[in-house]
Amino acid sequence: MGQVKSFSDLAFLFDEVPIHVPGKWFLVSESEILTRRNRQFANKTGERPVVVKRVAGPNAIVFPRSSTIGGSFKHNAHSHLQSNCVINRNGYVPFKCPCTVAVAALSSENFSCFEPEGSPLMVELERVRAV
Numbered sequence: 001m002g003q004v005k006s007f008s009d010l011a012f013l014f015d016e017v018p019i020h021v022p023g024k025w026f027l028v029s030e031s032e033i034l035t036r037r038n039r040q041f042a043n044k045t046g047e048r049p050v051v052v053k054r055v056a057g058p059n060a061i062v063f064p065r066s067s068t069i070g071g072s073f074k075h076n077a078h079s080h081l082q083s084n085c086v087i088n089r090n091g092y093v094p095f096k097c098p099c100t101v102a103v104a105a106l107s108s109e110n111f112s113c114f115e116p117e118g119s120p121l122m123v124e125l126e127r128v129r130a131v
Contacts, residue, residue, distance in 0.1 A: 023122050024052045025112040026062075027086050032105045033064050041099050042066070049086050049112060050101060051093065053125060059100040063125075067091040075121050078113060085113040093121060095128045 028050050033041040041064050042048070050062035065075060065087070072092035078085050115122050 022052055022054060022125060023115040023117075024106075025049050025065075025085070025087060025115060026052070026101075026106045027110045027112050028062075028101055028105055032101050033062070033099050034101070035097060035099055041097070047110075050099070051115060051121070051125065052106070053098065053128075055103060056100075058103055060103050060106060062099050062101050063093050063095060063097070064099055065091050065093050069094055072096070073121070073124055078116070080113065080116065082113040084111065087113065093124075095124065 026049070027047045029047055030042060030044050031040060033048060033050060035041055049065040051065065053061040053063060055061075066072070067089050069092050072094040075087075075091050075093045077089050077091075078087040115125070
């Protein structure tokens with residue numbers, strides 16, 4: 001089990017914080033990540049990390065993470081000690097491409113970690129508008 005460094009980390013362990021709050025990372029099947037045009041984000045199989053922006057009804061607005069799409073927001077690998085964190089390489093978050101994922105696809109089973117509070121990504125996540 002990883003280190004608990006904030007109240008939100010501790011509360012999550014006891015299911016006291018809603019699972020779908022901004023800044024939570026999940027590892028989601030590529031086929032579940034849809035763009036505004038209702039198309040799969042990438043023509044790949046497998047799973048991809050996504051960070052939650054907000055929940056809108058049965059769907060969550062998320063931003064997928066890529067290790068290859070340059071020109072987006074640069075996002076460094078995480079250095080916290082949460083054992084289930086999959087953000088282990090530098091990558092990019094394309095804020096110009098908000099996507100949706102069914103809320104049902106986000107669960108404790110595919111939860112990865114919390115984005116560290118005050119990180120550049122959290123600042124940008126709060127600033128960016130996602131329709």
